[in-house]
Amino acid sequence: MLVGPVKWSPSETRRAVCWLSSTYKRPVLKLTDEDYNEHGLSDLLSEQGPAYQLNIRIFNQLQHTISGWPGGKPNADDTFRPERAKPYPKRALIFSPEPQDAIVSIGGTIDRLIEQGHDVCLVSMTSGNLRVPDSEADKFASILQELATATPEGWGEQTEYARHILRLLEEKGPFGEDPPAVRQLKSLILRGELRDAAHALGLPPEKVQFLNLAFYEAGRYRRFKPSRDDTAQIVNLLREFKPHQIYATGDAADPSSVAALCYRGIEAALAELQSEDWAAACSIWLYRGKEKALEPWEIDMAMPMSPTSSSARPAPTHDTSR
Structure with a gap:
């Protein structure tokens, strides 16, 4: 049997409702039973419907991903917030595969973290030359x-x-x-x-680090061979900073790309450190660049920016620590 009943997990349910809303170009709360039935989602309705109740539940989930506090809002109920309120302030480690990646993708998020008093360290993993x-x-x-x-x-x-x-x-x-x-x-x-971009965000020079991972300097374009030494550098940085939050990218990148190799290095380093207390309590947020943005149902945290703000646009992020 090649096909069978769909298992409607929470993520698949949110994906289906967002897809239906996008197909009809209609708000989630305005979808009807007929809309679901016409697009082969009758089994979703029979399991989790009617449409009115399903729409409200998914709308609330999407609404709760929107937050102006990427590091968590102190002294506030964090039941429905993407990031926990405590501890405050947090140590946030921003990994950028090449120097410009993090600034271009989540410059607004970094700006908010700094503005709200968190200890932010921006790390360029390779020289990007x-x-x-x-x-x-x-x-x-x-x-x-x-x-x-x-x-x-x-x-x-x-x-x-x-x-x-x-x-x-x-x-x-x-x-x-x-x-x-x-x-x-x-x-x-x-x-x-x-350094100029970090200065514009209010990040002091000592909070910008350059790992210059050896695999990049020894390689050329797609011919990169990461080694144990590269992972060891990331391990040492994590162990020294002991972050409460990590922002990383590359999970959906081409496996041979710099971003993907850097992401695998972070994964290997965290696996090595998983027994340490700070690592168990660390939340990991994945961001994406413009090449492959997160879909609406994948977003766990998105930050609206004020129309008067001059900061860079913050990218939605996806939490892998859950």
């Missing part, structure tokens, strides 16, 4: 060269460094492999951009 185009390295080297020549006393070493970078870029061409010196410059460019 493979993403930086040659034109950026060329621009920085050219500016350094012009600045050095414009200085009255002259910067001999700086001038030579800039010329060396420009020469390497010309020799390798648009399709050649970046020499170590070029990759180092590209890494520094992204470090500066991440």
